[in-house]
Amino acid sequence: MxxxxxxxxxxxxxxxxxxxxxxxxxxxxxxxxxxxxxxxxxxxxxxxxxxxxxxxxxxxxxxxxxxxxxxxxxxxxxxLGLTHDWPVVIVGVGNLGHALANYRGFSDRGFPVAALVDADRSKVGEQVGALTVRHLEDLPAIVAETGAAIGIIATPAAAGQEVADALVAAGVRSILNFAPTVLTVPDDVSVRKVDLAVELQILSFYQQRRTGARRPPDRLGTTR
Amino acid sequence: MxxxxxxxxxxxxxxxxxxxxxxxxxxxxxxxxxxxxxxxxxxxxxxxxxxxxxxxxxxxxxxxxxxxxxxxxxxxxxxLGLTHDWPVVIVGVGNLGHALANYRGFSDRGFPVAALVDADRSKVGEQVGALTVRHLEDLPAIVAETGAAIGIIATPAAAGQEVADALVAAGVRSILNFAPTVLTVPDDVSVRKVDLAVELQILSFYQQRRTGARRPPDRLGTTR
Known part of the structure; x- marks a missing residue:
C-alpha cells in the first residue's frame, strides 16, 4: 500500500x-x-x-x-494514520476546553491531549488533570516539545482566527475548530469544523415539522 | 410558507x-x-x-x-423551528455531560438545557449550574414538566440504547447522540450522531499523508 x-x-x-x-x-x-x-x-x-x-x-x-x-x-x-498516537494541543480552556481535555474518547483512540493553552493570563498555571495551562505565546515551544500534530480550537468565535494563525505559525497543520467562525488557513493546512448547535438546529427542523408547532416568534431578531 | x-x-x-x-x-x-x-x-x-x-x-x-x-x-x-426555544434534557452527567450543560452555545441559540439526568444514584442531587441532577427513572415526569423536546445522550456506548429507549418512552422524538454506538429507534424519532474522535481521525488521515510518517504500528491491536 x-x-x-x-x-x-x-x-x-x-x-x-x-x-x-x-x-x-x-x-x-x-x-x-x-x-x-x-x-x-x-x-x-x-x-x-x-x-x-x-x-x-x-x-x-x-x-x-x-x-x-x-x-x-x-x-x-x-x-487513517492510527497506528501511532497523534498528540493534540487544545487552545481555549473554558467549559468546552475543559470537557475536551477530560474527554477520554480522544486518548483512547490515539489522540492524547499533550498541552492546554489559553490567551488569558488568569488561566495560565491552572491544573487540569495532569496538565498545566500554558500561555498562547508559548505555542511554538509547546509544539516543539510535545510534537503536537493537531490543534483543537475551543475559543469563542472572535478569537478563532488569531488562534488558527498562532497554530499554523507554530507548525501545526491539522486543526479541529469548535469556534463558530470560518477560518482562513494556508492550503497545506487541514481544518475540520464542529458546530454542536448545528446538530440541534437540524433536529429542531424535523421536530418543528413533526409537531407542527407554531408558537409566536419570540426569538426572532436575537442573534444566535 | x-x-x-x-x-x-x-x-x-x-x-x-x-x-x-x-x-x-x-x-x-x-x-x-x-x-x-x-x-x-x-x-x-x-x-x-x-x-x-x-x-x-x-x-x-x-x-x-x-x-x-x-x-x-x-x-x-x-x-428551522428557531422562532421559539426547544428545551433540552441531557442524559449522562460525566465530563461531556457537564461540558454540554455549561456550554452557552446551546441556550444562546434557543436550546436551553432544562434538565440533567443520570442513571448513577451517586450523581443524583449534584448541582450543575442552576440544575440538579435527577434520576433516569424520573424521565417521564421531567419531560412532562419541562416540555423537553430534544434528548442529548452523553453516556458511554454501553448505556446508549437503554437511554434512547427511556427517552422515546418518555415522549422525546429528537435525539442528539454522543455515545459512540448506533441506536435503534422508531421511525418517527430523529437521531443525529456526533462522534468527536471521528473528526480527529479524518485529520490524522490527511496528516499521515502529508507527513508521510511511518512510525512502528505500536497501537495496532488495541481497541479505540
Whole structure:
C-alpha cells in the first residue's frame, strides 16, 4: 500500500472512521469476516458504496466470503494514520476546553491531549488533570516539545482566527475548530469544523415539522 | 410558507444552519442583500447549490440584487423551528455531560438545557449550574414538566440504547447522540450522531499523508 499516491475522495475519507468503529466491534466479538452488505447495513450506506470505498484502500474482499475483519482493520488503521498516537494541543480552556481535555474518547483512540493553552493570563498555571495551562505565546515551544500534530480550537468565535494563525505559525497543520467562525488557513493546512448547535438546529427542523408547532416568534431578531 | 408540505432533501436541511449563521453575521453587520455567489463562497458550496437549497424555502432572490438578508433570515429561522426555544434534557452527567450543560452555545441559540439526568444514584442531587441532577427513572415526569423536546445522550456506548429507549418512552422524538454506538429507534424519532474522535481521525488521515510518517504500528491491536 503506497502512501499519498492514490487520491481518496473526501466523502470516502469521512466514512472510513465509521467503518473502522464497526470493524473494531466485530473484531472484539471475534467475527472473522464480513460481507459488504452487512457492513453497509451497519454503516447506514449502500453496499455498492462500501465496495467502492474499500477498493480505494486496495481491499476487494472474497466473493461469497466477504472481507477479512482483522486485515481490513489493519489496512484501515494504517490508512487513517492510527497506528501511532497523534498528540493534540487544545487552545481555549473554558467549559468546552475543559470537557475536551477530560474527554477520554480522544486518548483512547490515539489522540492524547499533550498541552492546554489559553490567551488569558488568569488561566495560565491552572491544573487540569495532569496538565498545566500554558500561555498562547508559548505555542511554538509547546509544539516543539510535545510534537503536537493537531490543534483543537475551543475559543469563542472572535478569537478563532488569531488562534488558527498562532497554530499554523507554530507548525501545526491539522486543526479541529469548535469556534463558530470560518477560518482562513494556508492550503497545506487541514481544518475540520464542529458546530454542536448545528446538530440541534437540524433536529429542531424535523421536530418543528413533526409537531407542527407554531408558537409566536419570540426569538426572532436575537442573534444566535 | 406551508409546514410539512414540501419535502426538503436531508443534505439541504444540513446546510440550512450554515446559511443561517452567515445570515446572522450579515444582519449584524447591517448588510441588506447578498448574492447567491457570495453566500456560496461564505458557505463553501457552489452558487447553483445555494439557489437550489433556498428555492426549497420558496426564496428565489432578485436578479442583480440577490436575497434580502433580513427576510431570508426570518424564513430560515421559521423553517428551522428557531422562532421559539426547544428545551433540552441531557442524559449522562460525566465530563461531556457537564461540558454540554455549561456550554452557552446551546441556550444562546434557543436550546436551553432544562434538565440533567443520570442513571448513577451517586450523581443524583449534584448541582450543575442552576440544575440538579435527577434520576433516569424520573424521565417521564421531567419531560412532562419541562416540555423537553430534544434528548442529548452523553453516556458511554454501553448505556446508549437503554437511554434512547427511556427517552422515546418518555415522549422525546429528537435525539442528539454522543455515545459512540448506533441506536435503534422508531421511525418517527430523529437521531443525529456526533462522534468527536471521528473528526480527529479524518485529520490524522490527511496528516499521515502529508507527513508521510511511518512510525512502528505500536497501537495496532488495541481497541479505540
Amino acid at each position: 503506497e502512501q499519498g499516491g492514490r487520491r481518496i475522495p473526501e466523502a470516502t475519507v469521512a466514512r472510513l472512521p465509521v467503518y473502522l468503529r464497526i470493524l473494531y466491534d466485530l473484531a472484539e466479538q471475534r467475527v472473522p469476516t464480513i460481507s459488504s452488505e452487512r457492513l453497509a447495513e451497519l454503516a447506514g450506506v449502500n453496499a455498492a458504496k462500501v465496495r467502492k470505498d474499500l477498493s480505494h484502500l486496495g481491499s476487494y474482499g472474497t466473493r461469497g466470503v466477504g472481507y477479512d475483519v482483522e486485515y481490513l482493520l489493519f489496512e484501515m488503521s494504517r490508512e | 406551508e409546514q410539512g408540505g414540501r419535502r426538503i432533501p436531508e443534505a439541504t436541511v444540513a446546510r440550512l444552519p450554515v446559511y443561517l449563521r452567515i445570515l446572522y453575521d450579515l444582519a449584524e453587520q447591517r448588510v441588506p442583500t447578498i448574492s447567491s455567489e457570495r453566500l456560496a463562497e461564505l458557505a463553501g458550496v457552489n452558487a447553483a447549490k445555494v439557489r437550489k437549497d433556498l428555492s426549497h424555502l420558496g426564496s428565489y432572490g432578485t436578479r442583480g440584487v440577490g436575497y434580502d438578508v433580513e427576510y431570508l433570515l426570518f424564513e430560515m429561522s421559521r423553517e
